[in-house]
Amino acid sequence: MESIPELFSDLALILVTAGVTTVLFKWLKQPLVLGYIIAGLLIGPYFPWFPIVRDHESVEIWSEIGMVFLLFAIGLEFSFKKLKKQAGTVGITALTELVSMCFIGYLLGKVMGWSQMDSIFLGAMLSMSSTTIIAKAFEDLKMKGEKFTGSVIGVLVVEDLAAILMMVILSTMSVSAALDGKELMMSVLKLVFFLLVWYVGGVFLIPTILKWARKFMSEETLTVFSVGLCFFMVWLANKAGFSSALGAFIMGSILAETLEAEMIHKLTTPIKNLFGAVFFVSVGMMVNPQVLVDFWWQILVITIVVVVLKSLSSGVGMLLSGDNLHNSVRAGMCFGQIGEFSFIIATVGMSFGVIDDFLYPIIVSVSIITTFLTPYMIKAGEPMFHWIERKVPESWTSFFANKEKSIKEKSGNTVTMRTFVLNQLKTAILYAAILLALTLVFFSVYTPIENHQIRPYLDIIALAISLLITSPFLWALGFKHDLDAETEKMVKTNKANRRMVWILYAVRFVATWFITSYIFRHFLDDDFWRTINVQMDDVIMAIVASLTFLLLLRGLSPAMKWYERIESRFLENMNKRESMNSFIVPEVLQENFALAKMPLSPQSHYAGLRIRDCDFRNSYNASVVSVDRADEIIDLPKKDLMLFPSDEITFIGTEEQLARLKPLVEVEDDVLIKERPHSNVDIHKIVLDEGNRLVGVTLRESDFRNAYTAMVIAIERDDNFMLNPDASTLFQKGDTIWYVASEEKAQELVRCMMAKQ
Amino acid sequence: MENLPALFSDLALILVTAGLTTVIFKWLKQPVVLGYIIAGFLIGPNFDWFPVIKDHTSVETWSEIGMVFMLFGIGLEFSFKKLKKVGGTVGITALTELVTMCVVGFLLGKALGWTQMDCIFLGAMLSISSTTIIAKAFDDMKLHREKFSGNVIGELVVEDLEAVLLMVILSTLAVSKSFDGMQLVSSMLKLGFFLLVWFVGGIFLVPTVLRWARKFMSEETLTVFSVGLCFMMVVLANLAGFSSALGAFIMGSILAETLEAEAIHKLTTPIKNLFGAIFFVSVGMMVDPQILVNYWWQILIVTLVLLIFKPLSNVIGRLIAGLGLKQAMQGGFCFSQIGEFSFIIATLGLNYGVIDEFLYPIIVSVSIITTFITPYAIKSAVPSYQWVTKHFPEGWLNRLENSDSGIKVKSGKKVNMGSFLARQFKNIVIYLAIIIAVILIGFFASSFIMKYVPRPWSSAIGTALSLVLVSPFLWAMGFKHTLADTTHKLMEVSKFNKSLIRFVFVLRFVIVAVISYSVIQHFLNNLFWERLNVGSPWYHWINIGFALVFTVLLRVLSPAMKFYKHIEDRFLDNLNKRQSMQVFTIPEILQENCHLQKMTLSPDSDYSGKLIKDTDFRDNYNVSVVSVERGKQLFELPKSDFQLFPYDKITFVGHEDHLRLLLSKVEVFDEQLIQEHEDSEVDLYKVEVRPQSPYVGVALMDSGLAEKLDAMVIAIERDGHFILNPSARITFQPADLVWFVAQKDKAEFLMNYNPDTIPNTQP
Secondary structure: OOOOOHHHHHHHHHHHHHHHHHHHHHHOOOOHHHHHHHHHHHHOOOOOOOOOOOOHHHHHHHHHHHHHHHHHHHHHHOOHHHHHHHHHHHHHHHHHHHHHHHHHHHHHHHHOOOOHHHHHHHHHHHHOOOHHHHHHHHHHHOOOOOHHHHHHHHHHHHHHHHHHHHHHHHHHHHHHOOOOHHHHHHHHHHHHHHHHHHHHHHHHHHHHHHHHHHHHOOHHHHHHHHHHHHHHHHHHHHHOOOOHHHHHHHHHHHHOOOOOHHHHHHHHHHHHHHHHHHHHHHHHHOOOHHHHHHOHHHHHHHHHHHHHHHHHHHHHHHHHOOOOHHHHHHHHHHHOOOOHHHHHHHHHHHHHOOOOOOHHHHHHHHHHHHHHHHHHHHHHHHHHHHHHHHHOOHHHHHHHOOOOOOOOOOOOOOOOHHHHHHHHHHHHHHHHHHHHHHHHHHHHHOOOOOOOOOHHHHHHHHHHHHHHHHHHHHHHHHHOOOOOHHHHHHHHHOHHHHHHHHHHHHHHHHHHHHHHHHHHHHHOOHHHHHHOOOOOOHHHHHHHHHHHHHHHHHHOHHHHHHHHHHHHHHHHHHOOOHHHOOOOOOHHHHOOOEEEEEEOOOOOOOOOOEHHHOOHHHHHOOEEEEEEEOOEEEEOOOOOOEOOOOOEEEEEEOHHHHHHHHHHHOOOOOOOOOOOOOOOEEEEEEEOOOOOOOOOOEOOOOOHHHHHOOEEEEEEEOOEEEEOOOOOOEOOOOOEEEEEEEHHHHHHHHHHHHHHO | OOOOOHHHHHHHHHHHHHHHHHHHHHHOOOOHHHHHHHHHHHHOOOOOOOOOOOOHHHHHHHHHHHHHHHHHHHHHHOOHHHHHHHHHHHHHHHHHHHHHHHHHHHHHHHHOOOOHHHHHHHHHHHHOOOHHHHHHHHHHHOOOOOHHHHHHHHHHHHHHHHHHHHHHHHHHHHHHOOOOHHHHHHHHHHHHHHHHHHHHHHHHHHHHHHHHHHHHOOHHHHHHHHHHHHHHHHHHHHHOOOOHHHHHHHHHHHHOOOOOHHHHHHHHHHHHHHHHHHHHHHHHHOOOHHHHHHOHHHHHHHHHHHHHHHHHHHHHHHHHOOOOHHHHHHHHHHHOOOOHHHHHHHHHHHHHOOOOOOHHHHHHHHHHHHHHHHHHHHHOHHHHHHHHHHHOOHHHHHHHOOOOOOOOOOOOOOOOHHHHHHHHHHHHHHHHHHHHHHHHHHHHHHHHHHHHOOHHHHHHHHHHHHHHHHHHHHHHHHHHHHHOHHHHHHHHHOHHHHHHHHHHHHHHHHHHHHHHHHHHHHHOOHHHHHHOOOOHHHHHHHHHHHHHHHHHHHHHOHHHHHHHHHHHHHHHHHHOOOHHHOOOOOOHHHOOOOEEEEEEOOOOOOOOOOEHHHOOHHHHHOOEEEEEEEOOEEEEOOOOOOEOOOOOEEEEEEOHHHHHHHHHHHOOOOOOOOOOOOOOOEEEEEEEOOOOOOOOOOEHHHOOHHHHHOOEEEEEEEOOEEEEOOOOOOEOOOOOEEEEEEEHHHHHHHHHHOOOOOEOOOO
């Protein structure tokens, strides 16, 4: 018969085995990831009593797709704004941990006598914690509301970003196979450049397209479209020389700023789970038990290092960032494991062939052991804190003790010269990147032809088009100095400030000039001038021509207003998701206040209560700002508004209080599918004989409803059915009454009837 | 850098193009499927100005996976019980249409001078309508409430089943490359056997496993598990020699009977959509415009034939089934197109290499044209009906006219000989299939033992193993019926009955004996007896003796066989699992007239937040609320002042038609997936309390801010500290900075009205 691709039987094998092992691991209350890895071990080539995968190539591609989807999902949950908000504390912690772990890992590798590359990769792999495993553990241990978990999640977000960066660096190093500082610099710069261009371009284009298409999007088209975009970005990233993981992450974070983000997340999760399962299983398939036996002591050493030093370094990081000892210890204990990112990094190393084969199984087994330990480590946080408190001298602990920041007051945002300069630089770099990207596109599209007859014309046309398209950005870079009133005042009053501003403007103008000349020079090169018989150096001509052009542009300033529209569209896209909130909390208040939108789940005990009867204000010091219900938004609801399940309630309050409230409002079910509570009502019938007391009584007067809580659903009379009979129906002799009631009520009813007879 | 598999760029190309074309087609109000096909056409090898696919094998595999997921999805929505319920009328209609179209298609192919195989495939392809396109058209035209729509949907379910059967027949034909009656029958028998075994085994095993695992199932594990099961069945079906589509369909319909069905459906839909998109795009990729140009008149003819005969045969089928002319025409006109199943059948033919290359693009273009026409065909049903009533003689019309069957009464079911025999026959067939399957498993297991254990012992062990495995089923086959009450009653009725029943029992006994004998004979064959030095004629008798002893032993062991009851109960329990989600089961006599239906109340529904007594359930729809499920709670027989919340699961009792009408009111779906919010009018403002302000020294609750101005004070900044969500008793002091949320006009009013509190804009 028709032969099916081998991939089918492989998928059946992988998924069924994974399904069974994951359920087993859930039963044992262990993370799913371990189940997948064990499944991979079973069906891997090193386990003889089990069928093995045949179409290795396809499974590998599937596992790569799994990696893409995993990073796409991480991107979807990533938010630059969230990052910016927490930047300070979280950044310090993450950096401390990353740097020390990289260093320790490298040293450890060296001590064990591994090669340079292996040591570097070991450092990188040890520095990454596992977002999924920590998140999973919080969920299992019901710790989501606790304060330190917020910082932990923040650190994980930073780590995600750092991991991406690290992958790029490692890939570059793998290609050059040496630690070349200059090349590394170049590749990081290139990364930043592309990131900037993609992000800016993506935030400008994609939400604009989606906005138009929104009316025509069904779940199906949205799925296809977003997955398509993800692969498109993967392809683009690859063209530019980056890993597919980076592309997926970028597209995820671009889509995260759209209104569709949540929907896309929901729709792609099953796909991610499917391919992710294949990825994790194929990780397990690469574990060779023989290697584990041979390298058992290295595994042990690395495991101990991860568990002890990783927790320690992140705890120290937390302390450095100014958190108190209690939180630091508890948060630090969460980071004692390595996970999916380490696999991804190891895969990168393997695919470049720069790390030794034994490293992979070692990392996987370390990850398995540490993952297994994580929940116990997190639980041990509290006792650990007490232990430290007891053992460590008083003066130390009081040094670290609660320096909980009192609510800071920063009312009135004063614009200093420093922030002004920073802003100027930021915008200048952004514009320069966009311009560079555009010019690169033009240069690669336009290739001069040999024909000397029409070549000058073509050159000029190409130049004109390029200038036309770049002109708004050139104008913005060169001449768009938006000075707000306050800075202007400052500039007027202070001579030094004025000089500073002028210098900045001059720098921007020169940069613009430089870029413009570059464009001119590219299109109107030596050949061009020679063809039209002008004996001049092309560079000088370009400089002169571009100066004229720029002056013209300056003159056109009023006409450039439409650039502002591009910019405002961009900003609008950027803030789209935030605009879902009723209003934006000003920066001054952000330290203290947060808005949070929570859907009220039917299981929550708030469902069906009036706001007046809820303890939002008393117990959580939070107020309800608005309620989103189906199509309407109820702003500033009155006290007697009843909260329905699935209302989306926007609260205002402190971050911690809201975090505590969240699990009570968004109650999540532990079990996906419940067997229904057993119903004890059933359908019964009663035949009205002669002399039954119901004969001649209307349904309303009978006490079916009140005395027996029974509901009459049909009366069978003369071979006819009356369905849901009217309340005024008269019962007659010979009627068969069908009614629904609980067992005991029905028996009672029958007994009653008998007695009355 | 790291080398990207070609599949990645292919996926990017396929999905982005498909995303764009489908959105454009949605804009043009055309079905999404057409968008996919056009996308495929664009990126196909026959269209020059566009990049093309590089990794053809992988894309093909993906499109096959798409087919698997589509049939899995159809299986998930399929239900044997639903089929049984719609049974009669719908079955007749579907069969009429199928047979007519197969014949018409075959003849048309012949007339066009095509080969035998092409003609057969053409017939098959023209006979199956497109579920997705009809469902889509109903959605677009809001026809869900019309009476005929229920009938049409029922018929589509039957057609799905027919299509699966057709595929099996066609594969058999394709392999033997000729129309061999004998082989067809044997392959149908084989199909029947496997279907039975899989379905029975599946219903027994899968829900049992899931029941245990339910507590540990997250969305992730359920996704992985169900997709894994689907592929496992695909592999099994393939090993047995059937198409992967059949395997996927079977696993879908097995999972459809579990409690998890809905969750699985929800979880696998995005996966289905993704792979399905690739399937349809690759359908489009196979369209060669050159062929279309060369075969334009064949396409035209096939389209015309389809447009005329398909609705016609359907209308006739409906009339035969006893529907009124108007309903028959409204229903029949929906079936004027071909769709995804035709592609699948065509793909099948191409895979086997039995149909010509040109058939595929022809079918795709016919499908495209007819899909376009479908909505117009449906709309034209009523005018056509009016035309027919005007132009046809009265006498004919009267005969065709509505013979709408009134509410039938079937109170009290009688057991008669006919139904007894039918049931006996059914049971014998099912038991036989199970027994054969179990014995095959026993043989398979024994073949392992044979490898490790020396000859005579292994045979003995094999015999024992197989017989023990199969004994409960053999017992059920041979002796279970003797315990039933009704049979005794029947036997008392007449002598003839008695002897007939005796005969059936003896027959079952004989079957058991024969099966036992053949099992024993399989293991204890002449090789075995030669070892023991027993001669040829003798061991046959010994084996027969063993078989008889075993059979009698089974009879004696009847009391011990109670555990078979457990197996059977578990099976029935699994089979009825989803039904048991209902509050209670409606007795069979009421089923004609009265149905239970569970609906989830949408937040957009008018009924959300209403009390039951304020709804028009009883007055307008003649239905009552039996129970309401909310989260983990279950409210049975709710009182009339019970308030309905969004997402309550409400169980109604009433007539099917009424329930269908109500469904569209209770479960309201948004047309648009994501809505932009209207801009909120409230914003955050701050105002400084001046020393002269009348608010100084006034408590928040007495200030009237909340009541008169709808303003909510969220914070007071005092002495460099923030007081968050201040209590109602707090009093305003001079130099307080009050942050409040309010509507713009009210906020401005507040800030400007009182000359003493001025807006705080300057630092």
